[in-house]
Amino acid sequence: MVEATFLKTPIGIAKITGDANGIQSVSILDEESISNDLLHTETPNCLQDCKTQLKEYFEGSRTEFELTVNPKGTAFQLKVWKSLLQIPFGKTTSYLEQSSHLGDKKAIRAVAAANGKNPILIVIPCHRVLGSDGSLTGFSAGIWRKKWLLAHENPVKQKTFF
DSSP, rough: EEEEEEEEEEEEEEEEEEETTTTEEEEEOOOGGGGHHHHHHHOOOHHHHHHHHHHHHHTOOOOOOOOOBBOOOOOOHHHHEEETTOOOTTOOEEHHHHHHHTTGGGGHHHHHHHHTTTTTTTTSSGGEEEEETTTOOOOOHHHHHHHHHHHHHHHHOOOOOO
């Protein structure tokens, strides 16, 4: 049976679903779409590690996730999502680079579409993929959240003058 839990984050409410076979989804909801009661329900055991690790990620103490993921998708989507796991924290790539890495530069639109269907946001870091010109294109949870996540992972360091 698929279970669910919720976590308040700086970019909205994370809804986490999964079962004993792994995490099936992490989506971001607007706060007004969730009742306060849901935020305070007990977390199922199978989702506790994910909830804890996401909390650590947002607090800045975690840069890698150690979770079993079990997304549902086509063989091609699964291949694309698996390749996203190779993008290190604080780094980005482009859709063109990702499709080249997967062996077919011409598959750029299919790769971008598969990224857009990624059901496990943040843990499978589709937010680290940019347009070839460095633009913040496509993110199912909203471009402002993609921008926030990238800034969180690679904050601009203010240089001191003295």
